[in-house]
Amino acid sequence: xxxxxxxxxxxxxxxxxxxxxxxxxxxxxxxxxxxxxxxxxxxxxxxxxxxxxxxxxxxxxxxxxxxxxxxxxxxxxxxxxxxxxxxxxxxxxxxxxxxxxxxxxxxxxxxxxxxxxxxxxxxxxxxxxxxxxxxxxxxxxxxxxxxxxxxxxxxxxxxxxxxxxxxxxxxxxxxxxxxxxxxxxxxxxxxxxxxxxxxxxxxxxxxxxxxxxxxxxxxxxxxxxxxxxxxxxxxxxxxxxxxxxxxxxxxxxxxxxxxxxxxxxxxxxxxxxxxxxxxxxxxxxxxxxxxxxxxxxxxxxxxxxxxxxxxx
Ligand SMILES: CCC/C=C/C=C/C(=O)SCCNC(=O)CCNC(=O)[C@H](O)C(C)(C)COP(=O)(O)OP(=O)(O)OC[C@H]1O[C@@H](n2cnc3c(N)ncnc32)[C@H](O)[C@@H]1OP(=O)(O)O
Numbered sequence: 001x002x003x004x005x006x007x008x009x010x011x012x013x014x015x016x017x018x019x020x021x022x023x024x025x026x027x028x029x030x031x032x033x034x035x036x037x038x039x040x041x042x043x044x045x046x047x048x049x050x051x052x053x054x055x056x057x058x059x060x061x062x063x064x065x066x067x068x069x070x071x072x073x074x075x076x077x078x079x080x081x082x083x084x085x086x087x088x089x090x091x092x093x094x095x096x097x098x099x100x101x102x103x104x105x106x107x108x109x110x111x112x113x114x115x116x117x118x119x120x121x122x123x124x125x126x127x128x129x130x131x132x133x134x135x136x137x138x139x140x141x142x143x144x145x146x147x148x149x150x151x152x153x154x155x156x157x158x159x160x161x162x163x164x165x166x167x168x169x170x171x172x173x174x175x176x177x178x179x180x181x182x183x184x185x186x187x188x189x190x191x192x193x194x195x196x197x198x199x200x201x202x203x204x205x206x207x208x209x210x211x212x213x214x215x216x217x218x219x220x221x222x223x224x225x226x227x228x229x230x231x232x233x234x235x236x237x238x239x240x241x242x243x244x245x246x247x248x249x250x251x252x253x254x255x256x257x258x259x260x261x262x263x264x265x266x267x268x269x270x271x272x273x274x275x276x277x278x279x280x281x282x283x284x285x286x287x288x289x290x291x292x293x294x295x296x297x298x299x300x301x302x303x304x305x306x307x308x309x310x311x312x
Contacts, residue, residue: 035080035087042070043077044095048244051088051251053081060096065104066160071138074164078141078149085311088255089247090145092168093152093240102159102182132191135160139192143167143266146259148250152243153229154236158182163190166197169262170246171229174239178217179228185215200269202226254292255312260284 035045035053044058055077057064064070081087094100111131118124142149142164149168157165157173159182165171173179181198183190190212199208207226211218220232233239250258260283268276287293295307 035077035084038076038080040073040077042067042073045077047086048091049248049251051086052091052244052247053084053087053089054091054093054244055081057092057094057100060094062104063098063101063156064094064096064161065101066138067104067107068134070104071135074138075134075141078145081147082145087147088251088253088258090142090147090149091152091243091247092142092149092164093243094154098155099153099157099177100159100161100164101156102161102180103186108186136192139163139167141167146262148258148262150243150247152236152239153177153179154239156180159186159190160192162198163192163194166194166201169265172231172233172239172243173220173223173229174233174236175220177220177223177229177232179223180215180217181212182215184213198228202228252306252308254290254296254309256287256290256292256309257296259312260287 036047038045040058042057042059044056046054046056048054057070059065059067059070078090081090114127115124118127139160148170150170150172151165151168153161153165153171153173155174155176155178157177157179159180162179162181165179181190181194183194189195195212198212199205202208204226210216218226218228220229223229224232231239231242233242260280264276264280264283267279271279292307292309295309299305299307
């Protein structure tokens with residue numbers, strides 16, 4: 001392409017981006033609370049590379065079992081990351097010898113005590129419904145965060161852990177990993193997302209039904225074959241290094257494009273092709289006016305260096 005012509009037309013179309021009002025609006029983050037200022041008891045949050053956040057399940061002494069606090073902290077953490085302009089990609093992994101032992105079984109006993117305080121079914125239902133929705137929010141938080149989320153799973157990923165990783169965008173695991181939809185063994189139908197998400201991830205209804213109905217463990221090899229994970233690593237160290245490399249490469253891409261891709265993949269998962277096409281047309285009639293698109297197109301057309309993108 002004629003570099004001069006391209007650059008001139010680009011400059012014209014970009015003038016709008018230099019208006020002070022636009023710059024003010026773009027940099028405004030009145031509502032955004034930096035995630036680094038949040039304090040968590042069950043999670044450890046670090047920034048290993050620019051724009052890459054690492055959320056670690058951090059109750060290793062309890063095998064990262066999900067207590068009430070962990071569910072609510074996941075909600076708060078991913079809400080903060082959703083808004084945080086310094087975050088473009090999120091890694092989620094776990095401290096200690098395994099990813100998670102699932103629901104903290106001691107919380108079942110305290111739930112029983114709470115229910116016992118009420119005789120009436122409506123009052124008991126209110127407690128249970130609020131609890132279920134609070135826990136659903138924790139599991140859905142990674143999906144609702146508009147930044148891509150990559151889970152890095154090692155060893156056991158049981159119950160609530162499988163609920164959690166079903167709500168992320170990319171899943172890696174180690175050779176020694178197994179996933180388990182263990183709720184059946186607890187005498188309950190899983191209610192925080194796996195029944196809704198797993199069949200859409202692995203695309204094999206029979207296998208998804210079998211795993212949910214039986215609670216059978218699925219190992220790394222079978223998880224890879226079923227499409228539950230996209231890479232399997234020899235050990236945690238190599239998985240963490242590769243996950244970080246992936247996150248770093250995504251963080252160098254346009255945040256506009258990353259967020260639009262996530263939004264539209266999720267929308268299209270839940271809607272038909274026509275509705276999905278309408279949705280991306282609605283978004284892109286605005287987003288293709290972004291400087292990210294113009295700058296990236298110019299870099300490609302002129303074989304220039306890749307642009308660095310403003311925060312979003
Ligand atoms: C509205 C609700 C929504 C959410 C629903 C979610 C449901 C689920 O997640 S269902 C799954 C529940 N989890 C389990 O059934 C796992 C139970 N644990 C195990 O099977 C084993 O502990 C495990 C395979 C994870 C590890 O086995 P290992 O032999 O390596 O260790 P253990 O000696 O068994 O355990 C070590 C200590 O950790 C305690 N622990 C293990 N799991 C849990 C747990 N889920 N909750 C609380 N504590 C747990 C275990 O009791 C041992 O403690 P201690 O005896 O004090 O050393």
